[in-house]
Amino acid sequence: MAGKAGTTPITYSPSPTTQYKKKTPIFRDVDWVRPDGRGFHECRPAFLRTGAANAASGSAYAEFGNTKVIVSVFGPRESKKAMMYSDLGRLNCDVSYTTFATPVRGQVSDNKEFSSMLHKALEGAIILDSFPKTTVDVFALVLESGGSDLPVVISCASLALADAGILMYDLVASVSVSCLGKNLLIDPISEEEGNQDGSLMITCMPSRNEVTQLTIAGEWSTPKIHEAMELCLDACSKLGKIMRSCLKETASASQE
Template identity: 85%
Template sequence: MAGKPGTTPTTYSPSPTTQKTRRPIFNENDVDWVRPDGRGFHQCRPAFFRTGAVNAASGSAYAEFGNTKVIVSVFGPRESKKAMMYSDIGRLNCSVSYTTFATPVRGQGSEHKDFSSMLHKSLEGAIILETFPKTTVDVFALVLESGGSDLPVVISCASLALADAGILMHDLVASVSLSCLGKNLVIDPILEEESYQDGALLITCMPSRYEVTQLTVTGEWSTPKINEGMQLCLDACSKLAKIMRSCLKEATSTSQE
């Protein structure tokens, strides 16, 4: 509920920085390149969140970032089938899957095991597992439409769904990715930009604690450029978390009315 249909969604772009305008990776003769969706290099897509999207779940959330649409359902805490093995702390299970119509190539919807593992790593450090011993919390994320930066949207949406389910956490978890296109750093890339990237960086953090729960880097990066990219992502994560908290506050106030 950080935004309502028909209203302008809230953005979470990092602090303004000097933007480069050259796009050597697409067309070296094009010196006036703008991103396919018209954003600046360091400008994130508008973010829309809504909690309570799945009535049957303990908690749920829906997220929409441009053409990327994700829904996450949380079930539990409920009795674990491996209770004897997990007597002191709770167990977190995560699953990320795509619908058959999520990508341009139809019929490829399936569970994404790498994303499931990365979602688990991103959330595990934020959840206070000691508060639900011998029980399990299951997180099911479904990508309805893949529009780029899918995993960061899944992670942020899952964190909101956990909060909606009343799962105790140290802080909300926000995630933002960035692509390196030639000499340019492009934050919150869409599918077309990801297909041309020379490198990618994904940060997941607990903004209030300024603590990174996961950092993934691919491609070749210089030290100055990776430091710049990390700071851009951390700045954007902090602003994204404010939108997520606003969504929770609106949901709470609505339920009390």
């Protein structure tokens, strides 16, 4: 893993004793199978599509299992705030959930925290001086919450920015891992996240091998952190290839 020293935001959270739900015995059994039948180190199939919203400058739709997200990008457009501060462009991010995104109506994650984390994940990948004194707005809407919502939002937002023609150093891919007992589960679903001992999320630029964000919550040993990071980076590399293929297909279709 390579990255610019001192530029990668790292977030730590305390023990998940009060944060996570009561453990379900099945996840502590020796021979248990993930609810969706995947292997512990197997990601959900990813479906990606650009041009999902006609009114936006760029947009993308992502579907990872039961997690469904749509992101719309508007701009660059003139911004008085950007003119006041510098000649660099500004990035605004907003993450929201539909009222029917979760089984329990209105039961959603912290939108403000997710919006801030989305901004941190994308900002380092965008060439901000390519649109001086203007603003790019990124609106992410979680249509269905099926687990690993934020990583899916980040990856989908990166694709939408590329679809809008925003200059970036590289696409941004994000993957998370849950720790349940001695096991590491990549790309966890909601049920697994609700019973995890800890979580780790990495956001990176796959082609440049640079991490833009690392978030750790819960109780981790150093060897487990290293193992989880390797799992995430490998998955991000594979996801990055899928994202580039999606953009190439869109470009090919527009030329026909």
